[in-house]
Amino acid sequence: MKTSRSFVKKTKKGAVLKVVREHYLREDVWTCWKDDERVTLESPFISQEALQSAPSSRLYAFQHLILPDTNVVLHHIDFLEFHAIVNIVLLETVLEEVKHRNVSAYKRVRSILSDKSKNCIVISNEHHKATCIQRQDGESANDRNDRTIRITSGWGEKQLESYDCRVVLLTNDRENKDKALASNLLACTVQEYAGSLSAWPELMDVTSSGDTYDGATTQTDLFSAHLSLSAFHENLKTGSVFQGTFHTQRDNPFEGHVTVSVLNGQVLIHGAAHVNRAVDGDVVGIELLPENEWSTPSDSTVLPEDEAAENEETERDDSSGIENPTSDKIRAKLDCSRKPSGRIVAIVKRNWRPYCGTLLPTNMKTSVRRLFVPMDRKIPRIVIETRQGDALDRKRIVVSIDSWPRTCRSPCGHFVRVLGDVGDKETENEVLLLEHDVPHQPFPQIVLSDLPAVPWIISDEEAKKRTDLRHLCICSVDPPGCTDIDDALHCQMLENGNYEVGVHIADVSHFVRPGTALDKEAANRGTTVYLVDKRVDMVPELLSSNLCSLRPNEDRFAMSCVWEIKPTAEIIHTQYLKSIIRSQHAFTYAEAQLRIDDKHKNDEVTKSLRSLNAMAKILKQRRVDKGALLLASPEVKFTLDDATHDPIDLEAKQLRETNSMVEEFMLLANVSVAERISREFPVCAVLRRHPQPAPSNFEPLIKAASLKGITLEVDSGKALSNSLAQAVLPGNDYFCTLIRILATRCMTQALYFCSGTEPESEYFHYGLAADIYTHYTSPIRRYADIMVHRLLATAIAADTTHPEMIDSRRVQEVCNHLNKRHRMGQYAGRASIQLSAQLFFKGKNVTENGYITSVRKNAVYVLIPKYGIELPLFLDQPSFSPPFVYNERAPSQVSGSVCLCTFDRVVVSVTLEEQDHMPGRLKLQLVEPKVHGAAVLNSDGQSLRKKRKVSST
Known part of the structure; x- marks a missing residue:
């Protein structure tokens, strides 16, 4: 059967054209389990064994298939991926709309389809005579699609009458549900269906919506409103705003930058108010601040427990506004090193994904609202609702973000699934593979x-x-x-x-x-x-x-x-x-x-x-x-x-x-x-290039080397190579290796590219000095x-x-x-080394030589060559007397006669600091040079000073 669709189209010159398109419909449209296995309508949709394997529902005690609409697929893909949810009917209308609106969700749907245990059926409803409908006058595309889904659901009911099976329409759209019920169809919301599966109470957490609770809200707005996309694009044309991708600092989640191509550089975004609910990887719109408000990048290292407010903040009303935990008065004294700074005014595209982490413990045992701490320190803590808090304590879990309203201190999300116990080796390996997006499932x-x-x-x-x-x-x-x-x-x-x-x-x-x-x-x-x-x-x-x-x-x-x-x-x-x-x-x-x-x-x-x-x-x-x-x-x-x-x-x-x-x-x-x-x-040749680093990449290294009397020339690879060869520090045999390690960190990333996309002058590999x-x-x-x-x-x-x-x-x-x-893959490998290092140092107290690789405002980073690990040694401890003072110009840390600079040798003790409900963390204590007030550790890794204090008390 052939039908025609026509619509009016205007040309650039204003002429009106009538466009007619032919659409072919069939009565024997195919359905399929997966791409390579098809059955006709004369065959059963699904085997009797598959129907009997479906979960038992209190709402629908009979055999049934579930048919989700587009919004359910887009916003509750975690529910559809849950192992107990089987016998799913997916319509061509739904798949096409999901593909158009969210490529990531579409890929996950394709994975569901390829999983034979899910018993999925795809119906090409847009090509069947009984289920393809025309859009009515005044009807929106969304309303037409909802009507198509309802009609196909009713058509499926008739096809399954002889098989003693029914179709349940899943929709969170109240109007769509009411219209389906009025047409004598079975329909319910995802939450209602999840609540009917008593064997899996965790599904109520999976389907909880971030919009159903306040997530540490206040009575006032904590953030500025984002521009609408239309307003953003208008401002983009005038040059008053710019577009780029937001990248959070790896060791400071309260600061990041946006690379703006038209400005030929990076714009610093500092403080929670200016970050304005953006998450690492989001495509954002930014507005430059006046030059007198430009700032300098933070030079502090942040501990995980300093990254957000305590758990109690999710359970109380607080309208005091947002303070950046690392802000300080020094930032007001800007100098020539300040960077172009801005604030985020629009979110063009979200980069939200499922995150691995743990729940913070709470003193309010009856509260269903909990604070989730992601493993990725670049992601803010997430508020979720869960009724299984006790069971999830000391577990690695996966959580997705649903929303981040202006009145919420933290983003709101929902529980997805449990990975395993905190500290379990297999669980931690699973976490680091998931966090680094490494495909690791068995080959299908x-x-x-x-x-x-x-x-x-x-x-x-x-x-x-x-x-x-x-x-x-x-x-x-x-x-x-x-x-x-x-x-x-x-x-x-x-x-x-x-x-x-x-x-x-x-x-x-x-x-x-x-x-x-x-x-x-x-x-x-x-x-x-x-x-x-x-x-x-x-x-x-x-x-x-x-x-x-x-x-x-x-x-x-x-x-x-x-x-x-x-x-x-x-x-x-x-x-x-x-x-x-x-x-x-x-x-x-x-x-x-x-x-x-x-x-x-x-x-x-x-x-x-x-x-x-x-x-x-x-x-x-x-x-x-x-x-x-x-x-x-x-x-x-x-x-x-x-x-x-x-x-x-x-x-x-x-x-x-x-x-x-x-x-x-x-x-x-x-x-x-x-x-x-x-x-x-x-x-079309596949090549690999290594762009020459910007001279600014070497500035901290040049400055640190100059304090040791070493001059580094970075105008070319040849000049840098000669400088590194001559970089020798008497009395420090490791200096040559250390400066090469730090030089490696100044490099840009080598990239694969297609030869037709770059001029030949860009083929050069800087590190290897190879033309191609x-x-x-x-x-x-x-x-x-x-x-x-x-x-x-x-x-x-x-x-x-x-x-x-x-x-x-x-x-x-x-x-x-x-x-x-x-x-x-490289990041995952490094994370695995860190994980194994934690296991190695468990129960040990090791004293070793180390070398300072960088100096921060509150810490120095120390590389221990024997173990190949690099950790922060925090110096802002009140026990040091006199306290360490940070000299930004050197940079250095000074306590009395002790001065710590980059490349200096120190002796440190390494212990694994155990934490309740959280994974352990390797911790350094300063042994040499000796500073009054530095902790001395016993063989068990416990502070003797602290122990004596407890005994005297």
């Missing part, structure tokens, strides 16, 4: 179905397409315990005195074909994430640890980059091959180093390693001469208990020549491949490398292109996604 069956059958055997047909390199003496060099081996090396002398050197990389792209479910899952994950005690793979383990891993004495597919190189490390010729290899050895860095150093060994593989090591030293020096930076980071290695996987030892990683040897040839391969694919694909660069050598753990492999295979005529590979716009979209995944 549709992805696993794309894997090759095992045992996997190389066919003769495939072998003929590849160069057989199994005769070469190839070996891999990796960290201990590495199972995802994606690179191997070989080196052999040629008759002309030159060397043939090969870098062989696992050919993951052979197994991960474009457009497959496996490919889409790998692209979404973007990178393998390494935690201290586990690995979250980008591709299934069959590939990562088996078929793609270049394990010794097993035939493997590889992409090989082979050079003819002079003994002076000059490249004569480069060749790229799809190959078959058989690695002969899998060394650790330490084992390879022992081979090189053992003068009694002269076998083929040892000679190969020595030649590679000699050339690597030449390559490294050549890069340094060109301006490459030799930076450092405080990396640590944990020794884990075999049974519990708890850390039993912690030490800084030891770097050997073999680390540098592997790194140099991986860098050389990356540069060579970047040159090749950029020539073949000048507008890419990632090619780790396709098991980086999706960018898989994209590069596909480009290279096409360039050497070993494979064909596919549409998305040569679409520069699409390639750049994927690069943006990979940049985010790479960054969040």
Whole structure:
């Protein structure tokens, strides 16, 4: 059946056109469980087993399906995701409106649809003769959609009559519910339905609305009203307001900045009133303050317990207004370092997401209102209503924000789910993966179905397409315990005195074909994430640890980059091959180093390693001469208990020549491949660039170094490299390493990009001093490398292109996604190290050397090289006599004759401070230099001074 829809449209010149569109309707419209399984209307909507597995409802004791409207999907997606909510009917009308209004919610709906246990049905109601309706005169689009949902609900009732099953319409729209009931349909609100499921009382918390309670309200407005979007866009045109993304300071949640492109810089936002209910990541509109009100960034470090008012504030009326806990009179004395400052006047797009954290304890046991503390210190505390407060104490839970009215001191939200006990290792790992948006669920069956059958055997047909390199003496060099081996090396002398050197990389792209479910899952994950005690793979383990891993004495597919190189490390010729290899050895860095150093060994593989090591030293020096930076980071290695996987030892990683040897040839391969694919694909090559940092990034480091008599030149990478090489402080052997660590923190983020989106002058990689660069050598753990492999295979005529590979716009979209995944994966890894460090120091009192990395108004940050951890040492304690005084110009902290500056060595004790209802926190105490009033700790980590005081009392 064909229908026509017409509407009137005005052209730019004012002419009126009548537009007619045809719409095709069917009587046998398809319904589906998921994308690849469909049933016709003649078949049952849902199996009898699935209907019987539905939760028991006090409202509807019979078999039924639930049909949520658009508002329920948008605002109660947590309810629909709850494991007990099954047999859900989703309409095409609802899905399209959700997709248009909230992409994040739409993605979560798609995840629900792909979960077979949810028994979801999708109905293409807009293409069925009985359920597609025309919009009436004077009827809004929203009213038309609500009417469509009601009509489809009634139509579904008729289809299910013979199956003894009914349809329940879920809607929180009172008018829609009343009209449904008037039409003899079953309808209720989400809260009513949740309350009828007595087996899951927590669903009442999941469905509680932030608008149903005040959330620490006052009688007066605490915040300024936000501009409407229309008013904001009008002001944006006149230049009186600006748009940007709000970023909160990592260690101070009461301050942040907005990067405004038209102002070519950042605007400081200081204080709760000026932040005006914005949350980290929100797209906001800002208004610049008068220049005499500009401020300077805070130089204080904030403890978690200082970040908001106490829990009691959620249970009392307080109209005293908002005070910034870190504000002080010093800010009134502005100097030349003050920054352009502003206030947030509009919220263009919210960045709210589910947050992990814990509930603060309360003395009011009967209160249902509780204060939730997010793990992310950049997020304000959230007020929720819960009737299961006692059960949630000392639990890691997930909470979502619903609203933040002007009269509320904190945002209002609702409980989503429990993750586990505070301090439990598995729970804490789950938390850090969720907080860093790391996809970590088991690979779905549709992805696993794309894997090759095992045992996997190389066919003769495939072998003929590849160069057989199994005769070469190839070996891999990796960290201990590495199972995802994606690179191997070989080196052999040629008759002309030159060397043939090969870098062989696992050919993951052979197994991960474009457009497959496996490919889409790998692209979404973007990178393998390494935690201290586990690995979250980008591709299934069959590939990562088996078929793609270049394990010794097993035939493997590889992409090989082979050079003819002079003994002076000059490249004569480069060749790229799809190959078959058989690695002969899998060394650790330490084992390879022992081979090189053992003068009694002269076998083929040892000679190969020595030649590679000699050339690597030449390559490294050549890069340094060109301006490459030799930076450092405080990396640590944990020794884990075999049974519990708890850390039993912690030490800084030891770097050997073999680390540098592997790194140099991986860098050389990356540069060579970047040159090749950029020539073949000048507008769609996947490359990696590292922008030069702004000189202002180095200002604190330059200032701190100058106090030690060290001059840093930062005009270019070459100048900085030379300065760092000459940075030596007599009597401080660690100074050279420390200044390189701090220089690393001044760098900008390296980024993946599509070659067609940037001019060639922007291809430069600042840290490596490379004109062009890419990632090619780790396709098991980086999706960018898989994209590069596909480009290279096409360039050497070993494979064909596919549409998305040569679409520069699409390639750049994927690069943006990979940049985010790479960054969040790094953050997750660091958080895992912090978590394991807490477990390691539990019950210990360790005294160690440390070095000051920065000086703040109330603290100094101390890096402990042995353990690779950096913590604040708070100096604003009343016990210090005389108290420490902060000198902003130095900067330094002075107490009597003791002066603490950046790079100074100190001795500190490290203990784990246990907290009720909250996770423990590592804490430093000053041991040396000695300051009167500094705490002295006993073997149990308790303060002797405090203990004596208690005894005398």
